[in-house]
Amino acid sequence: MSEASATQSLLNVNALLDNPVFAGGFGLASLGAALAMARRGAIAGAGMIRRRLLVNVEISKQDPAYPWVLAWLSQPRPQTSFLAKRLTRINKLSVATATSTTPNGPTRASFFLQPGYGRHIIKYKHAYISVNREKQATARSNTGEPHETVELTTLYAHRHIFEDVFTEARQIALQANEGKTVVYSVRNFDWTPLGEPKRKRPLTSVVLDEGIKEGIVGDVKDFLQRQKWYIDRGIPYRRGYLLHGPPGSGKTSFIQALAGELDYSVAMVNLSEIGVTDDKLAFLLTKLPERTILLLEDVDSAFVNRKARGSDGYSGPTVTFSGLLNALDGLSAGEERIAFLTTNHIELLDPALIRPGRVDMMIRIGEATRHQAGRMWDNFYGDVDQDGSGKARFLNKLDSLGLFGSSEDGAPPPRTSTAAIQGLFLFNKDNMEGSIDMAEALIPQKIEG
Numbered sequence: 516m517s518e519a520s521a522t523q524s525l526l527n528v529n530a531l532l533d534n535p536v537f538a539g540g541f542g543l544a545s546l547g548a549a550l551a552m553a554r555r556g557a558i559a560g561a562g563m564i565r566r567r568l569l570v571n572v573e574i575s576k577q578d579p580a581y582p583w584v585l586a587w588l589s590q591p592r593p594q595t596s597f598l599a600k601r602l603t604r605i606n607k608l609s610v611a612t613a614t615s616t617t618p619n620g621p622t623r624a625s626f627f628l629q630p631g632y633g634r635h636i637i638k639y640k641h642a643y644i645s646v647n648r649e650k651q652a653t654a655r656s657n658t659g660e661p662h663e664t665v666e667l668t669t670l671y672a673h674r675h676i677f678e679d680v681f682t683e684a685r686q687i688a689l690q691a692n693e694g695k696t697v698v699y700s701v702r703n704f705d706w707t708p709l710g711e712p713k714r715k716r717p718l719t720s721v722v723l724d725e726g727i728k729e730g731i732v733g734d735v736k737d738f739l740q741r742q743k744w745y746i747d748r749g750i751p752y753r754r755g756y757l758l759h760g761p762p763g764s765g766k767t768s769f770i771q772a773l774a775g776e777l778d779y780s781v782a783m784v785n786l787s788e789i790g791v792t793d794d795k796l797a798f799l800l801t802k803l804p805e806r807t808i809l810l811l812e813d814v815d816s817a818f819v820n821r822k823a824r825g826s827d828g829y830s831g832p833t834v835t836f837s838g839l840l841n842a843l844d845g846l847s848a849g850e851e852r853i854a855f856l857t858t859n860h861i862e863l864l865d866p867a868l869i870r871p872g873r874v875d876m877m878i879r880i881g882e883a884t885r886h887q888a889g890r891m892w893d894n895f896y897g898d899v900d901q902d903g904s905g906k907a908r909f910l911n912k913l914d915s916l917g918l919f920g921s922s923e924d925g926a927p928p929p930r931t932s933t934a935a936i937q938g939l940f941l942f943n944k945d946n947m948e949g950s951i952d953m954a955e956a957l958i959p960q961k962i963e964g
Contacts, residue, residue: 570674576663579804580681584665585611585629586691587684588646592637607631639680642673660703696771697780699807701791704798706782715775721768722890722933723880731756732773734876735853739777742851753852755843755873757814759861760880763934766857769880770810779853780807786834787816793838800842800852809854814839815863836865843873882930885910885919891933895940896947905947912954931957 574581588605609631635646644667651662669676695712721728738754745752758766774781782803784791803809816833834842843854856874858864869877892906900906913919918931935957943949 568671569668570671570677572667572677574665574667580684581663581665583684583688584667584680586627586687587680588635588637588665589627589629590687592639605630605635605637607633607635639676642669642676644669644676644680696775698771699780699782699804701784701788701795701799704795706799706802706804709783713771716768716772718772718776720894721765721772722887722894723765723769724884725886727878727880728769731769731876731878732776735773735777738853751844751872752850753844753854755854755856755875757856757858757861757864757869757874757877758880759858759877761882761932762859763932764880764882765933766880767810767812770808770855770857774808777808778806780804781810782807783810783812785812786839787813789833791834793835793841796834796838796842797845803852805851809852811839811842811854811856813858814856814868815858815860836868840867840873843868883918883933883936885913887933888913888919888936891936891940892947895944896950900947905951909947909951909954912951913957916954916958918957931959 574584607630608628611627611629630646630648632648632650635648637644637646647666647668649664649666651664654661667677667680692712694715696715697712698709699706700709701707718728718732735754742752758769760766771781773779782799784796784799786796800809861879868874889906889910892900892909896905913931939950939953939956943953
C-alpha cells in the first residue's frame with residue numbers, strides 16, 4: 516500500500532470517529548460487550564465460589580435411600596434459636612398413603628406427611644441444609660413415571676454431616692420395620708412393598724411334620740455363615756429350595772415365618788401372573804432388595820408356557836421354562852440369594868429345574884399328620900387342656916375318621932390339611948369341645964362333576 520493510500524485510510528477512520536452517531540453506537544456496543552463479559556465473569560466466579568464453598572448430594576427416587584431420607588426429613592426437630600425457628604419451617608407438604616386389607620374386613624390406611632416439591636431449609640446439629648425436592652421433566656421409559664430427586668446442599672466445611680444424615684435415616688427406617696416383615700410384590704418393573712410391613716410371624720406358629728422345619732432352618736442358617744467358603748471355591752453364593760405339596764399345607768406361611776426369624780424381607784413373584792415375562796423376571800432379579808428371600812410361587816406354570824421365544828421375539832404372557840432356568844442360575848441370577856420355589860403340582864416339573872445349583876433341597880410339605888394336629892392343638896388349647904385329655908380325644912377321633920391311617924379297601928384315605936384344622940380351631944376359639952364335636956368337618960368333601 517502506498518503512503519498516499521495509508522494516509523487516506525487514516526483520514527477515513529478519523530472521519531468516522533468524529534461522526535457523533537457512529538461514535539455513540541460504538542461506545543454503547545463496547546459498553547454492552549464489557550458488561551456481558553463482566554456478567555459472564557461474575558456468574559463463573561459465583562459458580563466457582565459456590566463449588567468451593569458448598570457441597571451437594573443428590574438422591575434419586577430409584578435409590579433405596581430415597582424413602583429413608585424423606586422419612587428423616589419428616590422428623591420434628593425442635594429449634595431453640597430465633598433464626599432457626601423462622602428459617603427451618605417446612606410449610607409445603609405432600610402425603611404418602613399406605614393401604615392394607617384385612618381378611619373379611621375394611622381396608623386400613625396410614626398417612627405419612629413428608630416435605631413437598633420445592634426448596635426447604637432445615638437445621639441439623641450445627642449445619643443448615645438446603646433441601647430441594649424436584650420432579651424432573653424426563654420419565655422412566657418402561658413405566659412413564661417421572662424421575663424424581665432430592666438434593667441436599669450445605670457448606671463444604673460441613674460435608675461430613677451427610678454421613679450422620681444417612682446413618683440416622685437408615686436407623687429410622689429400621690425402627691419403623693422393627694418386629695415386622697416387609698413383603699415386596701411386582702409393580703411394573705419395580706419391587707413395591709405390598710401394603711404395610713407385616714408383623715413377624717413366629718416360627719413356632721407354623722407346624723410342619725417332624726424334622727422338616729428344623730432341617731430347612733438349619734440349612735439356611737448354615738448357608739448364611741458360609742459365604743467365604745463359597746467364594747474360596749468359586750461356587751455361586753446362592754441357595755435354592757423347592758417346597759411342594761397340596762394347597763393349605765403351610766408352604767407360604769413357613770417362608771414368611773422363616774423371613775421373620777432371619778430378619779429378612781420377602782420378594783414375591785407369582786409366575787402364573789399375566790405380564791410377568793422372561794425379560795421382566797430377569798430385570799427384577801438384578802434389583803432384588805438386600806436381605807430378602809426370593810419367593811417364586813406356582814413354578815409349574817412356567818411349564819405350561821414352555822415354548823421358547825418365537826420368531827417375532829415374543830415369549831408369551833407369562834414366564835417360560837427357559838426364562839425360569841435363566842433366572843435361577845443365569846447371568847441375571849445374582850449372588851447372595853436365597854430362593855424358595857413353591858408348587859402344588861410337582862409332577863409337572865422338569866428334572867432340569869430341580870438339579871443342584873437351581874434347587875438344592877426339595878421338600879414335600881403334605882397333608883396334616885398326627886404330629887401336626889397335636890402340636891396345633893397345644894398352640895390353641897394348651898392353656899385350658901393342661902392334662903392333655905382333650906387332645907387325646909381329638910386325635911383319637913381323627914384316627915377313627917381315617918384321616919391319618921390307610922383305608923382297608925386300598926383306596927386313598929381321606930386326608931386333611933393344616934389350614935383346615937386351623938380353620939376348625941379358629942371357629943371354636945374358646946371351645947375345645949366344639950372342635951372335637953365338629954371334627955367330621957375335616958373330611959374333604961367330594962366335588963360332584
